[in-house]
Amino acid sequence: MGTDRRPGRADAVRAAAVLLAAVLQIVAGALGGTGAYGEPIGTVANSYPHPLLPAGTAFAIWSVIYVWIVALAVRQALPGQRSRALHRATGWWLVAAGVLNAAWVLTFGQRWAVVAQVVIVALLVCLGAALARASRIPAEGWPDRLLTQGAIAFYTGWVAVATMVGAVTTAVSLDAPVNAGVAVAVLLVAAVGLAWAATSADAVLFFAVPVLWALFWIGEATGDTAVRVVVAVVAAVVVLAILRRVVVAGRSATRRRIVWG
Structure with missing residues (x-):
């Protein structure tokens, strides 16, 4: 089962840290989403309107992410899982991600937009x-x-688009002029990055679903036709990049790894 050596104290500490970080994200999300600490995240986001801001329904995906990450955290904490190479390779990165996600919620709710953008990039x-x-x-x-693999890829796909949207939100918070032309330019740059990600990592189906979800709700919310068209183009680029990678893959086992992990 990918075990390098017998479980040790370091494995137990790491597993506990991943579980705590998963819970921390949920607590921070609840505080930030309701306005129990700072302003509600949705209120802050809507106060910086721009053509790439998704419709509010898009953010329901956080519930899926939180449940999925908790499931990952519980599984990797089981005695038979702790010493597996897969969990050792990813555990501390997931701890850092959990802490940073909580920090983003709390800083954005305080309208520290620049700090929040640095945090979401990290x-x-x-x-x-x-x-x-x-x-x-x-x-x-x-x-x-x-x-x-699925949980991590899904989380990464959503945050990739959220980072793009956050960059534009940060620019608006600094009174930078953000019009449809700027939004289109940002989308074209994002298309390159998303296509590269879709052709680099495994479990691309899990990565693509939240990306396409976010793009759909950006297109739904924007009032600019040009932005809506480019959003559709970006979505098509991501899908085509994945299809090309799957088609050129050799063995069926390789295809399965690329698609599912």
Whole structure:
């Protein structure tokens, strides 16, 4: 089961830290979402309107992410899982991601937009590192695919788009002129990054679903036709990048790893 050595104290500490970080994200999300600490996240976001701000329904995805990450955290904390190479490779990156996610909620709720943007970039880096490390270790059955590679890829896909949207929100908070032309330019840059991610990591289906979800709700909310068209183009680029990678993959086992982890 990918075990390098017998479980030790370091494994127990790491497993506990991943579980605590998962819970911390939920607590911070509840505080920030309701306005129990700072202003509600939705209120702050809507006070900086721009063409790439998704409709509010998009953010319901956080509930899925939180439940999925808790499931990952519980599984990796089981005695038979703690010393597996997969969990050792990703654990501390997930701890950092959990702390950074909580920090983003709390700083954004205080309208510290620039600080929050720095934090979410760091969050994306940590999740990207966790996904890259998970992609180098073959999954050992569907529990790995669903509860480790899948969870990390799904989380990373959402945060990738959230980082793009956050950059524009930060610019608006600084009174920078953000019009449809700027939004289109940001989307085109994002298309390159998202396509690269879709052709680099495994479990690309899990990565693509939140990306396409976010893009759909951006297109739904924007009132600019040009932005809506470019959003559709970005979505198509992501899908085509994934399809091309799957088609050119050789063995069926390789295809399965690329798609599911």
